[in-house]
Amino acid sequence: xxxxxxxxxxxxxxxxxxxxxxxxxxxxxxxxxxxxxxxxxxxxxxxxxxxxxxxxxxxxxxxxxxxxxxxxxxxxxxxxxxxxxxxxxxxxxxxxxxxxxxxxxxxxxxxxxxxxxxxxxxxxxxxxxxxxxxxxxxxxxxxxxxxxxxxxxxxxxxxxxxxxxxxxxxxxxxxxxxxxxxxxxxxxxxxxxxxxxxxxxxxxxxxxxxxxxxxxxxxxxxxxxxxxxxxxxxxxxxxxxxxxxxxxxxxxxxxxxxxxxxxxxxxxxxxxxxxxxxxxxxxxxxxxxxxxxxxxxxxxxxxxxxxxxxxxxxxxxxxxxxxxxxxxxxxx
Ligand code: TXA
Ligand code: MG
Numbered sequence: 001x002x003x004x005x006x007x008x009x010x011x012x013x014x015x016x017x018x019x020x021x022x023x024x025x026x027x028x029x030x031x032x033x034x035x036x037x038x039x040x041x042x043x044x045x046x047x048x049x050x051x052x053x054x055x056x057x058x059x060x061x062x063x064x065x066x067x068x069x070x071x072x073x074x075x076x077x078x079x080x081x082x083x084x085x086x087x088x089x090x091x092x093x094x095x096x097x098x099x100x101x102x103x104x105x106x107x108x109x110x111x112x113x114x115x116x117x118x119x120x121x122x123x124x125x126x127x128x129x130x131x132x133x134x135x136x137x138x139x140x141x142x143x144x145x146x147x148x149x150x151x152x153x154x155x156x157x158x159x160x161x162x163x164x165x166x167x168x169x170x171x172x173x174x175x176x177x178x179x180x181x182x183x184x185x186x187x188x189x190x191x192x193x194x195x196x197x198x199x200x201x202x203x204x205x206x207x208x209x210x211x212x213x214x215x216x217x218x219x220x221x222x223x224x225x226x227x228x229x230x231x232x233x234x235x236x237x238x239x240x241x242x243x244x245x246x247x248x249x250x251x252x253x254x255x256x257x258x259x260x261x262x263x264x265x266x267x268x269x270x271x272x273x274x275x276x277x278x279x280x281x282x283x284x285x286x287x288x289x290x291x292x293x294x295x296x297x298x299x300x301x302x303x304x305x306x307x308x309x310x311x312x313x314x315x316x317x318x319x320x321x322x323x324x325x326x327x328x329x330x331x332x
Contacts (some may be wrong), residue, residue, distance in 0.1 A: 002159045003150045006122050006166045014164045015129035018043075023050060024141040025153045026126050027166030028118040030091045030174050030192050031146040032153050032289065033062065033136030034161075035126070041103040044135050048105075050157060053142040058108040059135045060093050060175070061115045064127035068151055071103075072102050072113060072133065080180060082201050089119040091175040091192030106135050116175055122166040138174060139163075145227050145298075148172050148291045155295075173286035173318050178205070190318040192287070227294045229254070230330040231305040234265055237332075238306075244332050248304075254297035256307040259287060265306065273300055283315040290319055294326070 004010035006027075014024045021043035024035050034050060036043035036119060038061045047059065061072060066084055073096035083092065098113035105111050115133075118124065127134050137185050140144040140156040147153045150165035176191035186206035189193055199205055232238055239245075245268060253272040255265065259281040266272070273292045277286035307323055310316040 002154055002161050003163045003165050006164055011122070011129065011162055014126055014162060018126070018130040018132070018134065019164055021046075022038075023047065023161060024126070025147075025150075025157065025161055025163040026123055026134075026136070027120055027150075027164065027169060028062070028123045028136075029120040029169060029171045030118070031169055031172070032139040032149055032150070032163075033123070033134070034139035034153075034157065035062070035136040037130065038062075038106055038133040038135035039101065039103065040132075041105045044103060044105045045133065050161070051137060051140070051142050053137065057137075057142075058110055058114060059137050061102070061106060061113060061133040061135055062123065062127055063115060063117050063133050064124045066117060067119075068133065069115060071099075072115060073098055073116050075180065077180060077183075079185070080159065080204055083178070083198070084117075086201060087193055087198075087286070088117040089124065090117075091119065091173075091178040092116060092198070093190060093191075095177060095179040097181075112181070114177060120166065120170075122164065126164065140251070143215060145294055146174060146291050148288075148295070152291075152295050167291070168288075170288065171284075172291055173315070173322070178202070190321045190326055192315070194314040195317060196314060197211040226326055226329065227305060228298055229302060229305055231294075231307065231323070231326045232330060232332065233308055233327050234262075234308050238257050239264075241271040241332060251303035252301075254300065254302035255303040256297075256305060258288050258308050258310050263307060265308075269306075272306075273297070273302060277310075283310075283319075286310065287295055287315045287319055290322065 017024050021040050093114050093116040095112050095114045104111045137154045148169040150163050153163050171192040174191045176193040177189040179186045179188050185202040253269050255272045255274045257276050277289050312320040
């Protein structure tokens with residue numbers, strides 16, 4: 001059995017494995033992480049191997065104490081302390097100039113490192129007991145959906161991994177990633193904390209230039225978040241494409257709606273399974289359900305997924321970011 005319900009014993013065992021340089025999947029408030037001792041390059045290498053992750057994609061270091069940040073990075077900017085006071089523990093990752101203690105394999109040779117203090121008691125206890133920062137990407141094979149429960153991890157990474165089961169992730173979307181360099185704060189990935197909240201402290205964030213060919217945050221590759229099933233965002237071009245609409249006749253669709261039924265699309269689908277992200281229109285609930293519902297559609301073996309767009313502000317920005325990336329390779 002690779003899945004161990006969280007209790008004192010399983011926590012102890014997980015920390016022992018981390019100390020020995022082995023991998024452990026563990027819960028955070030955002031998604032499950034695939035963790036290793038972040039100061040042990042050989043342990044970290046196992047993460048890349050397990051995920052089939054290209055080595056150019058750097059990892060996040062997870063710490064259990066705000067004051068540990070200074071052990072790994074340099075900064076003087078007081079606004080960074082304000083961000084930490086406001087949002088840690090929580091789904092905010094900071095990318096800051098690293099010091100020599102941080103192994104190159106964690107940062108893929110970059111001179112910066114991504115760090116966060118997760119808002120999940122089990123994650124914090126595991127880091128503390130392990131006595132090291134834990135390097136962890138999301139606990140899924142490269143290019144697949146992020147896991148929001150222990151079963152998702154097992155499905156993607158298999159049964160020879162120790163998975164510490166802390167139930168479902170409360171936020172359900174990865175952390176917001178903010179970079180700081182030469183006096184400028186920039187948004188590297190929208191996520192669990194709305195950009196608007198962060199801008200109250202940092203002022204207007206630099207957005208990534210759409211034409212940039214080499215993304216500053218390599219996880220921003222277009223195909224990064226892909227369900228195994230073709231996914232389409234419902235828009236005018238889809239609704240007026242007769243070939244596409246005809247092709248739906250023999251296929252079972254997974255229909256992902258935001259708040260309420262959508263009679264226009266439901267009337268043209270011969271066979272579909274419907275899921276509503278939040279019946280009250282609550283963005284946090286919608287975000288928490290997003291990956292979970294996409295995983296459920298995979299389990300139900302629908303032939304394709306159709307999703308409604310949401311307003312791209314607040315958490316809606318991160319939701320649309322993930323949906324657009326998931327839809328990218330299936331453009332019609
Ligand atoms: O919520 C989260 O952030 C989850 C949980 C487990 O903490 N982790 C997560 O990790 O989403 P991952 O590896 O799937 O995504 C980390 C992102 C990648 O897009 C990576 O390129 C970016 O962080 N990143 C890491 N280090 C960086 C650096 N030094 N400079 C720029 N981007 C960096
Ligand atoms: Mg990931």
